[in-house]
Amino acid sequence: MDPIAHHTHTPDVSFDGGDLDCGNGLLLLIRRHIDPLPRGGLLEILSSEVSVDEDLPAWCRLTRNELVSWTKVGRQRSFLVCKGTLAERAAAPQTAPAPTQAAPTLPARRQPVPAPAIPPLAVMGIGSWPRPRWMVEAMHAHVEGRLAEQAFHETADDAVRLAVAAQERAGVDVVTDGEQRRDSYASFVASRLDNCQLIPLTDLLPLVDDPEEFAAELRALDIPAGEVRHPAVFGPLVRSRPLVAHEVDFARTVTEKPVKVALPGPYLLTRTMWMECISDQAYDSREALAQDIVRVLREELADLLDAGAALIQFDEPVLSEVVFAGAKNKRSFMCGALSESLGPDHELGFARDLLNAALAGFPRERTALHVCRGNWTPDESVALSGSYAPLVTTLSQVRVGAYLLEMCTPRAGEMEVLRALPDDARLGVGVVNQKHAAVEETDAVAARIAQAIDLFGRERVLLHPDCGFATFADNPICAGGTAQDKLAAIARAADRFR
Template sequence: MTSPFIYPQQPDVSFDGGDLDCGNGLLLLIRRHIDPLERGGLLEIRSTEISVDEDLPAWCRMTGNELVSFLKEGRQRSFLVCKGQLNERRAPSAPQPAQRGGIELVSVKPLTVFPAPAPAAAIRPLSVMGIGSWPRPRWMLQAVHEHMEGRLDEAAFHATADDAVSLAINAQLRAGADVVSDGEQRRDSYSSFVASRLDNCQLIPLTDLLPLVDDPEEFERELRALDVPAGDVRHPAVFGPLGRSRGIAVHEVDYARALTRAPVKVALPGPYLLTRTMWMECISDRAYDNREDLARDIVRVLREEIACLLASGAALVQLDEPVLSEVVFSGPATQRSFMCGALSEKGDSAVELAFARDLVNAVVAGFPRERIALHMCRGNWTADESKALSGNYKPLVDTLGQMKVGTLFLELCTPRAGEMEILTSLPDDIRIGVGACNQKHAHVETVDHVVAHAEHAIQLFGARRVLLTPDCGFATFADNPLNSAAVAEAKLAVLAQAARILRERHGV
């Protein structure tokens, strides 16, 4: 489609958003077209929606992109937006064919036969491990951003990430960890990274979501609590039927296992978290009638991924479901919350917990229970304890006990988590990964402190059911590590020393 508008600077890409407004899918299309451009690239957005006159300039100011020109002719509007600033523009590239608001959807045939799990070393009692994420080196953070912005190709990105993974695993082994992870070095965050791996899903900056929330001012305050620019934190958005044409994290496990003989664990965002994160009525209804329909496809792709992870030799696959705490510890039932990026509305707590339980059980059905785990906490986006949710496990313990997983990794070091005794009603065949150090604090706990805390857990659950971990990951969001790699290693080393004392004491 030829644009009726003529600019002194020809756009590199043009598309027609029709009558979509910024809160009903236009920003998703803009992000889809502008992200592949180099800085200085020009995008023309055509629209017939009057509200875009005010909303798009505001979006440009918020995201640091320059609105170069705005033209109107009758109902037709044309906005010329520069990615970054116009003074960054290089010699113009050849214009690409115009697109009419359309996004090419990918159709992928699901797996019908799962591969069998490969053997993996059993994880012995009182094993020490991290939850998942590890602080990234500065050069790895740069690579993450350049890769997301299309300025670093896949091969160069993974070559850089391989080096970062090697450093993370070596640090865990030096500390004495019994089970290691790749530190989630290739991920921009513990959950949103899936949008870069799944079909018909994409990452958009949190700033793009302001038109979608009920209280933009409150949402902006929550974003400021991240202590990192909101434009650097991205959120997965679904624009078509979800598919898995390539692995989500299989490549992570394959590389980690090539570096060590230690058991390797890998974390995936859980099905309830992904459903709450991805379901946004104004976007997701392009492909799904309701969130239950979306959830069915999320369950399917996670089951495909877990099967392949176990076949690749992952000793433990961990589902992250921190948003369970948001269900019971946050505000009114219909209030939107930033907690872990779960922006969609939640319903009654009992209904939501039952929905989460059923989704998790559907995902893990038929897999070896001893190789499946679930982690939850109360928020890990800031070191300020007062910003995170607080409450004991009483409203959650029944739901956790009904989930068909072999291990629960639980936040238990911080006072915000309440009394450990509440968990004694959990089934005896579930291991408890006991949070025994606080990843939010730079202070390294003493061995005596960890031994005493773990001994309390052993008296409640028995030594054979206890594993030792930090409360959560050290760098849940890549740009916002809660501690340095040196502190993370020191904390794991204390856990390992405590585990040696406890194994000798309890003969396990």
């Protein structure tokens, strides 16, 4: 498209990107301004950077937003972009986006809330639960600035009530809130931290070395790049409100059972948030970013313990990518970790040290670590595969009270390998596979439980599915009814050993 003398349409919103290029923050500014607009809304982008002439039209094609026109006077450029297509603007009257409300400030806790003990052979989910369609729609509207904070949480409260009730009907001993307020198990953190935001994966394509190869990899891995959002850091991280403590506060009002909550681990967050093309504007290195991530997680851990969370689980599935991704050593989508790694020995040591720094000084018996091999698609053929053998040394060095591990799928190898883990830690064993549509027979689940008891002792064993039922809100692994049936199968089998 050639430049014209004047735009024939009036923008609804305008901002000046100065001399920023798409790899140095301009795409973040575009996303921040275009998200709150309704379909058909017009955004004017002012820029003096010559590379934007090619990069912005490419971004528009990838994100399916229409470049309506652009002008050029000397170095100054003006791009008029329609959210969606201009035809959508003609089809509906434009209204200004509703202003978002500030997040409510939680009252300070004057004294810690006691947490109930978790018994041996306790049945629990890993974390996520399929979200109702209306919850997913509310989530998108909230992330894009079209739904106020209070209205979003009122909607999420209803979804949590349904998720908790389903788990209780299944007969679990420990509940989660189903992560109903999260767009995914990890990237949601970007919507809770200052100087961090969520951007669709399609926005990242112009920033990688080979956009076509990266896009092909996403398609091969069954990843909806237009729907899945990724955290992007554009300034020093600040935790001005809880990440998930408010989830525990509400969950405890709708159940008498112990409440477990999952947090993305410090290594996972470092791998997902560190992108050389964006993060290095705020941090000199990923190690510097990791220090702030550890600080934020320690602040959150203290809040969660005071809130009465019975078990706080760090999710670190990307450890599997470190040892099982093979010799390719390139970008991988594994669990959203897009940045490159520096080799297994270095990465495992880095992950161990970050986890121990986050956990130091907190009661070990109320902490857990979850590891799996990828849970974004029911297609087992694209997930990683391999025994825990390359990981047990690192896992053993993490000062955590329980390991909640994928074990039902053949991709996880033999259970006996886990005997190398510390004797004073509890072992959570995956005994149903959330990727399979069929619900496991009680006898088959009971056989896995019996094996775990023989290997680790009844007092140490906890029971759960291999992973969550809906890692990504837009891409759940299974339906809510199936999730409830699978937890019920674990509960029935566990009853044989009580």
